[in-house]
Amino acid sequence: MTRSSSLAGALGHEAADKRLDILRRIGQAGSISEAARGAGVSYKAAWQAIDTLTNLAGAPLVERTVGGSGGGGAQLTTTGQQLLDAADTLATLRQQALAQVTQRSTSTDGAAPRLAGLGLRTSMRNQLPCQVLALRRAGRAVHVRLGLSDGSTLVSRITRESAELLGLAVGVEVLALAKATAVAITADPNQAAGQPNQLHGTVARLARSTAGDEVVLTVAGGLQIVGFAAPGLPLRVGQAAVAQFDDAAVVLAVGA
Template identity: 50%
Template sequence: MASRDRTPPTPTDLPQALADATADKRLDVLRHVAAGCSISQAARQVGISYKAAWQAIDTLSNLSGTPLVERTVGGLGGGGARITADGLQLLALAAELARARQQVLARFAGGAIGEGGLGLRTSMRNQLRCRVLHCAPLASGDPTVQVTLATPGGAKLVSSVTQESADLLGLRAGLPVLALCKATAVDVSLASSKTVAGALEGRIERCAPGARLDEVVLALTGGGHWVGFAKHPFKGQVGDAAVAVLSPAALVIGLAG
């Protein structure tokens, strides 16, 4: 049984687990454990792997600052899991927030707030609404998954995520998501006739020179903006066509709703 010798969480710690826009499926795992399911049973109910289910619990516990599930010794399979009092409190808080959210959305029914990342706070300046085109492992048995996204302008972005993350997010073709990326992971260059895989095309809207790198803001084809950096001195001017390139490992996927 897990040790109870720990510092109790402060009242403000538990809500941190609900600030993550991808928490819903993780909370589903916790709900099934609260209902008496083992981790393996909870994983089957949610439709994810056993490993992903434990990742969900561990992530929520890390965000909460307190254990939400205790591993128990003995029983079939050598042990099980039991939700803690803090885990039950988190589920109660999640239910209350869901009710409040529905009340707010009901008041704004028909408005323009249905999709977006308004609840997501992150240092990543690049956030773009996209849709999943397809999601599949690069090879049989590979622990990583390649996710291809379509931007509003019709460009294709590729992200590399773990199978567990893809399962927890429920990634599938047609799903609306947010593509997120740190500006420091984006290389900007002037457009050329050569097609660059994984590039976003746009026109330079702003450029701020620096000592080593120049920060460049692109207005993307199809709408939206993307921020990146170019080696100083960057020769591009406002209005010039340019491309932003990033690696699949740098592109983070978040739920858009």
């Protein structure tokens, strides 16, 4: 993998990404702890941000320094500074492109398309636009209650560090992602009673299999969700059904 392609992987998010903000603050303050305080995250979350960006970039972005009156600190490597320079360039180009798209859309039908998530490539087939309704801490985890456009709600359980790095707050728009294999489809609402996430809808498509049918469910608001039914469950197109999945199966992404 070339250096340029590695940097592209680390820049697969908008310029306001909290992780890039932390990296920038490290370069300015020369301290990871100061960068964490300035970004409003914990020291542990700051290190998580550095580790993630380093993995994506394929090269060290921060190096520790020792000695001096302050007892040492941190500074950006050449690659770290290159990453920030590239982020600034992409931010300018991105804003110009979004402005053009919005202007063209509103001049034709009065509605700009939802662009969040269009640049996201993932194996998770369920990608649902949501808005954060509430956050509740439970030990090292955070339970995030999400609202869909039709008024339905979901719950995602993530770590506190992840919530900090995503900048989650009430009103923030996110994508709720879930693997199709984590979603169970049932025709009996009572069987879904124990799951924190339940979406009621109608069977739109079926792919039959002796191991269990793959089911596409149309839920309120026209959203589609994909899951699997237990072997032998006699579902049919047009039938009412329920998609159920655990809160730990819901991954959150903040789009552009």
